[in-house]
Amino acid sequence: MAEMAPARTYGQIVGSQFRKNKLAVFSLHVIYVLLFIFIFADFLANDKPIIMRYQGETYFPVFREYGVNWFGMNWQDVFKSQQFKILEEKYEAGDWAIYPVIPYSSTEYNLKVKLQAPTMSHLFGTDELGRDVLSQMIHGARVSLLVGFVAVAIYVFIGVILGALAGFYGGIIDIIIQRLIEIMITFPRMFLIITIVAVMETQSIINIMIILGLTGWTGVARFTRGEFLKVKNEDYVVAAKALGYKDVRTIFRHVLPNTLTPVLVTATFGVAAAILIESGLSFLGFGAPPEQATWGSLLSSARDTLPTGWWLTTFPGLAIFITVTVYNLVGEGLRDALDPRLKQ
Amino acid sequence: MKKSFLIQFALLILLIIFTNMGTRSSETLQEDELGTAGGMRVELTGDETVFESSPANDNPPVKGGTLVLAESAEPENLNSYTSTSAAATRILDYVYETLLDYDYATWRFDRPVVAENFEISPDGYVFKFKIRENVYWHDGQQLTADDVLFSLKAILNPFVDDAPMRSSFSKVVSAWTEGPFIFYVESSETYFRNPEILGGFHILPKHIWDPEGLLDRYSVEDLLNPTVTREEAAIKEFADAFNVHPQGRPVGDDAKPIIGSGPWLFDKWVTGNYISLARNDHYWNTEAPFIKGYSEGSAYLDKIIVKVISDATARLTALKAGEIDFIPRMRAVQYFTQTNTPDFLDKFQKVSYVVPAYHYVGWNNDKPYFSDKRVRQAMTMLIDREGYNKYVSYGLGIPTIGPFYIYSEQYNKNIEAWPYDPQRAVELIEEAGWLDHDGDGIRDKDGVPFSFIFSISSGSTSSKYLALMLKEDLRKIGIVVNIRQLEWSVYVENLRDRQFDVVSLLWIGGLEMDPYQIWHSDNIGDRGSNYVGFRDAEADSLIDNARFVMDKEKRNAMYFRLQEILHEEQPYTFMHYQRDPGAYLKQFYGVKWIPIRPGYKMYSWWRSTSMMGAGL
Numbered sequence: 001m002a003e004m005a006p007a008r009t010y011g012q013i014v015g016s017q018f019r020k021n022k023l024a025v026f027s028l029h030v031i032y033v034l035l036f037i038f039i040f041a042d043f044l045a046n047d048k049p050i051i052m053r054y055q056g057e058t059y060f061p062v063f064r065e066y067g068v069n070w071f072g073m074n075w076q077d078v079f080k081s082q083q084f085k086i087l088e089e090k091y092e093a094g095d096w097a098i099y100p101v102i103p104y105s106s107t108e109y110n111l112k113v114k115l116q117a118p119t120m121s122h123l124f125g126t127d128e129l130g131r132d133v134l135s136q137m138i139h140g141a142r143v144s145l146l147v148g149f150v151a152v153a154i155y156v157f158i159g160v161i162l163g164a165l166a167g168f169y170g171g172i173i174d175i176i177i178q179r180l181i182e183i184m185i186t187f188p189r190m191f192l193i194i195t196i197v198a199v200m201e202t203q204s205i206i207n208i209m210i211i212l213g214l215t216g217w218t219g220v221a222r223f224t225r226g227e228f229l230k231v232k233n234e235d236y237v238v239a240a241k242a243l244g245y246k247d248v249r250t251i252f253r254h255v256l257p258n259t260l261t262p263v264l265v266t267a268t269f270g271v272a273a274a275i276l277i278e279s280g281l282s283f284l285g286f287g288a289p290p291e292q293a294t295w296g297s298l299l300s301s302a303r304d305t306l307p308t309g310w311w312l313t314t315f316p317g318l319a320i321f322i323t324v325t326v327y328n329l330v331g332e333g334l335r336d337a338l339d340p341r342l343k344q
Numbered sequence: 345m346k347k348s349f350l351i352q353f354a355l356l357i358l359l360i361i362f363t364n365m366g367t368r369s370s371e372t373l374q375e376d377e378l379g380t381a382g383g384m385r386v387e388l389t390g391d392e393t394v395f396e397s398s399p400a401n402d403n404p405p406v407k408g409g410t411l412v413l414a415e416s417a418e419p420e421n422l423n424s425y426t427s428t429s430a431a432a433t434r435i436l437d438y439v440y441e442t443l444l445d446y447d448y449a450t451w452r453f454d455r456p457v458v459a460e461n462f463e464i465s466p467d468g469y470v471f472k473f474k475i476r477e478n479v480y481w482h483d484g485q486q487l488t489a490d491d492v493l494f495s496l497k498a499i500l501n502p503f504v505d506d507a508p509m510r511s512s513f514s515k516v517v518s519a520w521t522e523g524p525f526i527f528y529v530e531s532s533e534t535y536f537r538n539p540e541i542l543g544g545f546h547i548l549p550k551h552i553w554d555p556e557g558l559l560d561r562y563s564v565e566d567l568l569n570p571t572v573t574r575e576e577a578a579i580k581e582f583a584d585a586f587n588v589h590p591q592g593r594p595v596g597d598d599a600k601p602i603i604g605s606g607p608w609l610f611d612k613w614v615t616g617n618y619i620s621l622a623r624n625d626h627y628w629n630t631e632a633p634f635i636k637g638y639s640e641g642s643a644y645l646d647k648i649i650v651k652v653i654s655d656a657t658a659r660l661t662a663l664k665a666g667e668i669d670f671i672p673r674m675r676a677v678q679y680f681t682q683t684n685t686p687d688f689l690d691k692f693q694k695v696s697y698v699v700p701a702y703h704y705v706g707w708n709n710d711k712p713y714f715s716d717k718r719v720r721q722a723m724t725m726l727i728d729r730e731g732y733n734k735y736v737s738y739g740l741g742i743p744t745i746g747p748f749y750i751y752s753e754q755y756n757k758n759i760e761a762w763p764y765d766p767q768r769a770v771e772l773i774e775e776a777g778w779l780d781h782d783g784d785g786i787r788d789k790d791g792v793p794f795s796f797i798f799s800i801s802s803g804s805t806s807s808k809y810l811a812l813m814l815k816e817d818l819r820k821i822g823i824v825v826n827i828r829q830l831e832w833s834v835y836v837e838n839l840r841d842r843q844f845d846v847v848s849l850l851w852i853g854g855l856e857m858d859p860y861q862i863w864h865s866d867n868i869g870d871r872g873s874n875y876v877g878f879r880d881a882e883a884d885s886l887i888d889n890a891r892f893v894m895d896k897e898k899r900n901a902m903y904f905r906l907q908e909i910l911h912e913e914q915p916y917t918f919m920h921y922q923r924d925p926g927a928y929l930k931q932f933y934g935v936k937w938i939p940i941r942p943g944y945k946m947y948s949w950w951r952s953t954s955m956m957g958a959g960l
Contacts, residue, residue, distance in 0.1 A: 074785050081820045107816050111735035129809055290808050290827050306657055308681050
């Protein structure tokens, strides 16, 4: 009876708690799929073959595209026009190509198949220019996730630092930062974002990410401040102070790690919120530039064609719904797993 | 967790591998038998000058009934001179009257309205209008030459906020009255559009707008003289009052109605909701057929209610729900795909009618990419105008090769449009020296990469589609297109300052146009309308000379030549003349369509009370 179980680390405890929540685990897997799509979007939906044999040579056009876009490479002369589907007519014996699952890029248009309901060749139908909706959604997932993560990373960074300063030092610094937070939250966030976007010269997702990051930090800051207030009089903090550590070290090495976990839980919810806001902005036409496929802009183009074109609303709408839901579920699962009161 | 991730990864890889090699879309061609989608297509070719879409009705037109129509935007005010919105003009045209108007049989601007007749002096400079002696304002006062003179003075007053309108009156040198019913106006030029300008302004009642007679002391010459206008405070005082006069914004229940002389009375304006007009039962013109060949009477409908519904989907829903009777402008996709049910077609008549407005893509001729006409020609040949019209506009456009209205005598029918020919286009671009010299995949010339910005107004979906198509197509030939969406006011500002590479716009013209404003090199810069910077010595001299050629045929011959030059130079890519799709309840008769803006006039419409009108 006195046998001791091997000591478990904090991570293991949280992990086992988390795994008890089936819904959260499932949601986490959905997020993995989304991450997979995020990373491999170009290999999932593209009008270029992944690998092709053409006139006795083997090419990797999708990889080449990365080279062209990022490393200053050039298209081979035979592919200058990048119209691989037209090249097929010139195929000789032994030429072949393997296309991605969805052999359309998000910008490739074909007016002849505009506004088609889902068929075998366009699984999620086509939009007003005959662009493949599924391909646009796959590439739109990139925008959504990127905006979610980067925006939250920015505001967690700002919020944690300001919150830490306010909580650790108190006094005048606390008062200034608290007032700053209050000023920020008096503005309705969506309204503030739209106002900033409207005066921006160019539209880009980077702008959206920065704006979301700069307007979203107040919650995290308050949260961190509260945690700091709770922790700063603990013995180990007092000890760190007594040892004469610099404040920077005390804050970031000793206090912050003990306050960060709950902050990360809120960040998970934040990702969901940011994705939702980005979709909303794109829906209103303030978000990503027009050539950039996003879930929100797909929804917005559907608005013009309603009540026909149900596939233009249903699929992107579902995508937003699912993504936002799974992030919230994972956040909830994490929160519960971290809650010591629920520990058995 | 790691294991399941691997499984998912493997599954997706498998999916990729199982995809058949070289999948292609099965090109299920969308049938182009959309055609008219159960609607009528107004064609005004041949002898027809007016097109009637309602069936003949044996009963004579009856008075009564209400027409509720929906507009997308509300006018900012209803001051005839200071308002710049088309929505205001569409309403005020029923309330105010002009000296002359179009003759609906010949489409010349010579039908006397408030004027009984008019004469032009032999030298062509002085216009003499004889005002009818039986014209009364809505408040019972008589309309006299004083009102006409007052109206012209108000337009010419430099402090009145009507610069766009005043600019077309820049050649007026003098105006005076002779007795209560004779009005003279003198122009410094024998310009062919003089009747339209000098006889085409709304006449406002002087006793309402200037009861103290502030402008009485000044002649037209005084108002045109900057020294006088600067020194005389009353001129500015009048203008300040005029700009904010309650007649220009009669909002709410207690507002005094607008006093005009037209066949409809202003009734009420509830902002954000509707503007209503009521028939003027004491209208002065009761004897003669109101507009020959168009309408016997001046007004049949008891009431016209112009509802403001900004959302297109909501407009269509309102029509289907019976809240409104007429949508003058709906979305093409609504017209062609959402209103094809037998139910709808039974109850409503769909009509697509031509308005004098054309869609164009303007290339800034002063930018390095578009300074060479070969590149501009190539751009035209790179835009699949036919495909765009067929699939994006559902075939509503009518191809045009130049700026003139296709149904006017000014339009040169002998010019053949540039074909859609991307291959030839690439050759032209290379001929002009745009090759990929530095090997970065983008064409360049003299160190300038061929990368331009296509500016679109954020509200315009059709421009957005065009830009997206062009971006995708040009990417493949080594030209970068960046799309920039701008809010309308910023867009216009950039346009005026010529800060753009490419724009896509609709130009709303008239039946007979003077190309001076857009195509003369005088109007480049300084906020002139030659935004793209088109300059051509021969075009300039043609435009200058044609203005004063009163012989229509000689003048049009000059404009034919101008169109040849424009066709060769391609400062614009002329896309299409616009057809507006609309739908109205089949209870209305006398529904006629005309080639001038907005394409319809309510004078002839009447509502059948009998059950033979379908639907109810």
